[in-house]
Amino acid sequence: MRRSWKGLAAAGVVAAPVGVGVVYAAAAAVGLVGVSRPDGASGQRVARVLAEPAVWESTLWSLWVASASTILAGAAALGTAAVFRGPGRLDRSARSAAVLPLPIPHLVAGVLGLLILGQSGLLGRAAYALRLVQAPADVPALVYDGWGVGLILTLAWKEFAFLVLVAWSALAERGAALEEAARTLGASPGQTFRRVTAPVLLRAMLPAGVAVFTFILGSFEVAALLGPSDPLPLPVLTLERYTDADLGRRSDAFVLALLGIGLAALAVGGHEWARSRWPDLEG
Amino acid sequence: MRSRLRLLMAGVVILSAALPFAVLAVGSVAGEWRWPALVPSAIEGDAWTATLAGGTRLGPALLYSLALGLATGVLGTCVALPVGRAIAELHGWRRHLGAGMVFLPVAAPPIALGTGLQLTSLSVGLGGTFQGVLLAHLIPTTGYLSLFFVGILSVWDRRAEDEARTLGANPRQVLTRVTLPMLRPSIAAAAALGFLISWGQVPLTLLVGRGRVPTLPLEVFGYVQSGQERFAAAGALLLALPPLLALGAARLAARDVDVVPV
Numbered sequence: 435m436r437r438s439w440k441g442l443a444a445a446g447v448v449a450a451p452v453g454v455g456v457v458y459a460a461a462a463a464v465g466l467v468g469v470s471r472p473d474g475a476s477g478q479r480v481a482r483v484l485a486e487p488a489v490w491e492s493t494l495w496s497l498w499v500a501s502a503s504t505i506l507a508g509a510a511a512l513g514t515a516a517v518f519r520g521p522g523r524l525d526r527s528a529r530s531a532a533v534l535p536l537p538i539p540h541l542v543a544g545v546l547g548l549l550i551l552g553q554s555g556l557l558g559r560a561a562y563a564l565r566l567v568q569a570p571a572d573v574p575a576l577v578y579d580g581w582g583v584g585l586i587l588t589l590a591w592k593e594f595a596f597l598v599l600v601a602w603s604a605l606a607e608r609g610a611a612l613e614e615a616a617r618t619l620g621a622s623p624g625q626t627f628r629r630v631t632a633p634v635l636l637r638a639m640l641p642a643g644v645a646v647f648t649f650i651l652g653s654f655e656v657a658a659l660l661g662p663s664d665p666l667p668l669p670v671l672t673l674e675r676y677t678d679a680d681l682g683r684r685s686d687a688f689v690l691a692l693l694g695i696g697l698a699a700l701a702v703g704g705h706e707w708a709r710s711r712w713p714d715l716e717g
Numbered sequence: 718m719r720s721r722l723r724l725l726m727a728g729v730v731i732l733s734a735a736l737p738f739a740v741l742a743v744g745s746v747a748g749e750w751r752w753p754a755l756v757p758s759a760i761e762g763d764a765w766t767a768t769l770a771g772g773t774r775l776g777p778a779l780l781y782s783l784a785l786g787l788a789t790g791v792l793g794t795c796v797a798l799p800v801g802r803a804i805a806e807l808h809g810w811r812r813h814l815g816a817g818m819v820f821l822p823v824a825a826p827p828i829a830l831g832t833g834l835q836l837t838s839l840s841v842g843l844g845g846t847f848q849g850v851l852l853a854h855l856i857p858t859t860g861y862l863s864l865f866f867v868g869i870l871s872v873w874d875r876r877a878e879d880e881a882r883t884l885g886a887n888p889r890q891v892l893t894r895v896t897l898p899m900l901r902p903s904i905a906a907a908a909a910l911g912f913l914i915s916w917g918q919v920p921l922t923l924l925v926g927r928g929r930v931p932t933l934p935l936e937v938f939g940y941v942q943s944g945q946e947r948f949a950a951a952g953a954l955l956l957a958l959p960p961l962l963a964l965g966a967a968r969l970a971a972r973d974v975d976v977v978p979v
Contacts, residue, residue, distance in 0.1 A: 438807055438808075438811045440803055441803040441804050441806055441807040441811065441812075441815050442807070442811060442814065442815055442818070443803075444799065444800040444803035444804065444815075445800065445803075445804055445814075445815040445816075445818035445819050445863070446818060447796075447800065448796070448797075448800055448818065448819045448822060448859045448860055448863050449818040449819060449821045449822060449860075451822065451830075451834065451856045452821045452822050452825050452830065452856070454833065454834070454837060455825070455829070455830045455832075455833025455834050455837075456833065457833075458833040458834075458836065458837055459829070459832060459833040462833075462836075467836070513726075514726070514730060517723060517726055518723075518726075518727065518730075524723065524724070524727050527727065527731060528726070528727045528730045528731065530968075531730050531731040531733075531734035531735065532730050532734065533964070534734040534735075534961070534964070535734060535737075536964065537913050537960030537961065537963060537964050538917075538956075538957050538960055538961070539913075539916060539917025539934060539956050539957070539960070540917060540919075541917060541919055541934050541937055541938060541953070541956065542741075542917075542937075542953045542956050542957050544941070545741070545937065545941060545949055545950065545953040546737045546740060546741065546953070548941065548946075549740050549741070549744050549946070549950065550737070550740060554752045556740060556755075558752070558753070559752065559753045559754065559755050560755065562752075562753035563753070563755055570752050591733065591737075645823075645824075648824045649823075649824075651826065652824075652825070652826025652827060652828065652829065653826075654826075654827060654828045654919060654920040655919040655920070655934070655938065658938075659938075659941060668826075669826055669828040669829075669920070672826075672828050672829060672832065673828055673832075673920070673923075673924075676832050676924075687832050688832060688833070690829070691826075691828070691829035691830075691832045691833060692829070694825075694826040694828070694829040695825050695826065695829050695830075698821075698824040698825050698826060698829075699821070699824070701824060702817055702820050702821060702824045703817075705817075705820065705824075706813050706816065706817045706820070710813055
């Protein structure tokens, strides 16, 4: 019993700064602390900010980008992991190359997104060389665009490396032995994939996918470099309010910060729920 | 047909990994580069020569980020190892609760965390200082590394520690003669991971550092926003190099380990 409290207390030490941030943001959101207290200690600011259409547009837009990037990266990771898992040279080369973006900072991915996907970027130049476009204006806007296509592609490229590594680890640790057992019991290659490989991959990748989704949702620098100005991605809108020339609007950022932390907490709950559903995959 | 598809897929994977670094290398020396030319018509090495001569903000920022990353990696590992061990010893719902708690600093959006922490750091005199930014970087780092050690220590074989105790070793001897030496590769990996978390950090540095802590990511961010693409590409390449070297070192170290087939 004593040991369990020690473990939870240790976890509390690591989680405490988030608690401090949340308590401060909550106090500032209701006007108890902060640089400006025009509404006094009340819920007026929270209600006003949450009634703004721009806030919900930003939130939904960020949820769209996080969902699309995670699904795209996950699908590419599943396919790549299933195809290149053998001992051959091609498989090893593909595995080495696929994880290369893993340790690269997200800011570097953002710079690459601009240099490659921007209207005068490498992709547009290649399209001209292939006679697909005649002028920069003919190149579809992939950065600063309303659908966030360039941002989604950039984030999917960056997160693919993490997800494919998780997929390969799952296949190496559990997939091979289970597949062999299924084949020994007479399963066809198709049945082995449907009944063994795909479930092993999906179960291992769901928590990883939730983690990627949460990370992208709160990611600032790539969204600031490649996202549109209308709607602003939620983290960018938060910083914009926090540095607003109008002091009265600065504390709005704390409401947005609470919104961001609330969405992250929901994802953490989902993550732990997913983990607890399949305890046999935790080793 | 199947082997052709595999070749095509491998080509896409390898190209998507290698091309971006070539783009950064070319972008960092690109002089005149009019659309639609595929390569620049003139080479300009000023981003590198000026950086080497100390004429840009990139050189000092690189050293600043290295110091910050090393301190974050070492301190983060020192905190996360005992926390991860304590959580790994939990069972049932307490373990899920403990893991969920240390996952919070990982999942909390840095920009949201930073807004809450900025005035707190100011009120204790740490706003705009190296120490303040270090503490801010340690928040997500200890979360990540605690989860890392929970994973490692959940499957940790304690028999060697038990045997040492049976042979009369005291707790300190068990820690220094058995546990730490056996965990050395994981500790090194955790310190490297902690370094990388700090190395790429932008929002927490921006908010808690208040523009007075000039790390490499902030300088690169500034160059991009001011449209100085050559300097931004050079800075991005400097940002990419240490992580790539770390990955290469990790691959060499794990060459004989069959768990993660990188």
